[in-house]
Amino acid sequence: VLDLAHEYNLRVVEDSAEAHGVRPRGDIACFSLFANKIISAGEGGVCLTRDPHLAEQMAHLRAMAFTKDHSFLHKKLAYNYRMTNMQAAVALAQTEQLDVILGLRRDIEKRYDEALRDVPGITLMPPRDVLWMYDVRAERSEELRAHLADEGIETRVFFKPMSRQPGYYSPEWPELNAARLSADGFYLPTHTGLTAQDQEFITGRIRAFYGAA
Missing domain, CATH: 3.90.1150.10 (Aspartate Aminotransferase, domain 1)
Structure with missing residues (x-):
């Protein structure tokens, strides 16, 4: 899959929902934080990537694509996928263990x-x-x-x-x-x-x- 995707300049997004602890091999790996998963924050998830450009794009899209000065101007169609500080703390504590x-x-x-x-x-x-x-x-x-x-x-x-x-x-x-x-x-x-x-x-x-x- 990876060879074929890279031959045609495609990105590979992995469904890693229940695979916490397994090393990702694609361009983006999506882990679930639902209540019954290995690590949980109650709901939501985490996306991992080694590509700085993809990381920047995901961070931009998850926060409604605000401009850098946060002037309530949305540069593109985006989403409100931001995790709360409390959810992040719960998930991080488990990640450390x-x-x-x-x-x-x-x-x-x-x-x-x-x-x-x-x-x-x-x-x-x-x-x-x-x-x-x-x-x-x-x-x-x-x-x-x-x-x-x-x-x-x-x-x-x-x-x-x-x-x-x-x-x-x-x-x-x-x-x-x-x-x-x-x-x-x-x-x-x-x-x-x-x-x-x-x-x-x-x-x-x-x-x-x-x-x-």
Whole structure:
């Protein structure tokens, strides 16, 4: 993608919403600060770039394209995307602890992997560069999710693919991998406050469901 884009003098904007801690490779990387992300300010996001010109343009557009003397003259169509000082402080404090946060998430991923690797009916997903949410595919996934809900364990289904969105759906669409994944995939609880005991309880209920306790 990068080679093709640069050949035609195009910019690459990365959707890095859930990839805090992964080194960007495009021209601009956009990270989310929504409440359920690895680092959060409640809402909004951060764009990173190594290009001083792009950085200047983004700063200009996020603040309604004011002229430098701030005379309420807008030089182009722009946006009010400025982050509040309070949001910035919340996000910055977490950024300073990013290595610790990512380490805790690696521990969570390892514990899930070890507890679920041999469970019949559960398919683990490929290794992740950084753990946002722990995702699995499961046989009888709806029954399993209902079983976990009865035990007070919240789960969330995979994102639905574009081919299944009402605005785009057509019965002529082929059965894509994304559709197959969304049919039986879901996320297990994943947050830095999750303890080893919490995970033991969660994985124990999954193992019991499949008779692997």
